Amino acid sequence: MEWLERVTRLRRWTRGGERDPHKALLLLYAIGQLQRTGYKPIRFRETEQALDLLFAEFGPPKLVGPALPFHHLASDGLWEVATGVGGPCPGADRELLIAGDVHGRLAPAFAKEMLADPVLMAQIVRVLLDTNFEPSLHMDLCAAAGVMPEVAQTATVAKYVEGGLPRSARDPMIRQKILVAYDCRCAFCGYEGWIGNSVIGLEVARLRWWAFEGRDDMSNCLCLCTLHHRLFDKGVLGIVGSGKIIVSRHFVGTTDASRDYVLDLSGRTVRPPQPGFAKPDVRNIDWHTRQVFRGPPRRSG
Known part of the structure; x- marks a missing residue:
């Protein structure tokens, strides 16, 4: 220990x-x-x-x-x-x-x-x-x-140290809650997919990371497809307080698919959750922009 x-x-x-x-x-x-x-x-x-x-x-x-x-x-x-x-x-x-x-x-x-x-x-x-x-x-x-x-x-580590670092609680139901809030659609591209009764290719993306006191709640989470979740966590994609999507100027993509799935997102509005659900908190958006997003953003349009 x-x-x-x-x-x-x-x-x-x-x-x-x-x-x-x-x-x-x-x-x-x-x-x-x-x-x-x-x-x-x-x-x-x-x-x-x-x-x-x-x-x-x-x-x-x-x-x-x-x-x-x-x-x-x-x-x-x-x-x-x-x-x-x-x-x-x-x-x-x-x-x-x-x-x-x-x-x-x-x-x-x-x-x-x-x-x-x-x-x-x-x-x-x-x-x-x-x-x-x-x-x-x-x-x-x-x-x-x-x-x-x-x-x-x-590897599993149930408890790192006795009386260890304060951690925000993880919610085992957060994916189900986010899927409901976003109507089973990616907030960036609108993707939805099913196999039988199971939703596939959609994940919970945190603005402020769990390791840095990011909570599993609506104010900190988005519903994103697998591709855009990965790009969001790598700092290729981000959002600003106005709800617009930003794309890192460092990202390079030369194919039509890169343009359609990534570059053309710049300037689009993030799909909000359904009425009655909290929107992402601007403080969590700001944390992601400062600590994860690889600025500067590309110019949209």
Whole structure:
């Protein structure tokens, strides 16, 4: 439980609802390396590009380079850093990390226990995922970090730490409520689909993520099709307080399908829930715009 508690405390570095998953991303990358190649030091100069890509894809819109977490993660007791000749880390400056041929590695006792106990490793990965990212991103993140994907699917952690971090309650009926509120249609494109009596391809998308006190209620949730849910959580799509859909200028799509399903959404009005159901709260919309959406938005029309 000691290691789970230490990993969970990484989440406390966030303030005011801001996303700061960079230590978690570095740990996931290191665990992926541990699974694939065994316990070996990770050279900053050889890893910087891979971490840059990982941070850009799964971090918040405000980009942070890997030098800061590479150095500062050592303060959490899970990671060690040293120069190529065994000296202390020269700091979080990128040029000094390269010049000193700085290496990082998981703390030896931490790595040893994870290698000896696959269940613990799976729990560690699951805590890092659950306390930093929406579930729709877990499999993509495991693939990008090199973590065996079955870890994210099979690990369960009922309680991270005794008296742990405050969490908003999950509502097991939220999908049914959202489907009713949005008349079983995607709020972005209007898609509906059934097989027998089952609705398919429609999901609950949260504006403010559950890991950051986002609640399972009407003020924080939308009904989106699987495609638009994934793009919403990746920051390709967003909405503004006026109810208009925005599309990231960073998104590139050259086919007719990309235009029809993504680019042409820019400027459209989000389908509201049926009368009598609460609309998304502008505070949750603002959180998604600041912490997830990859601005600036494309010009509509």
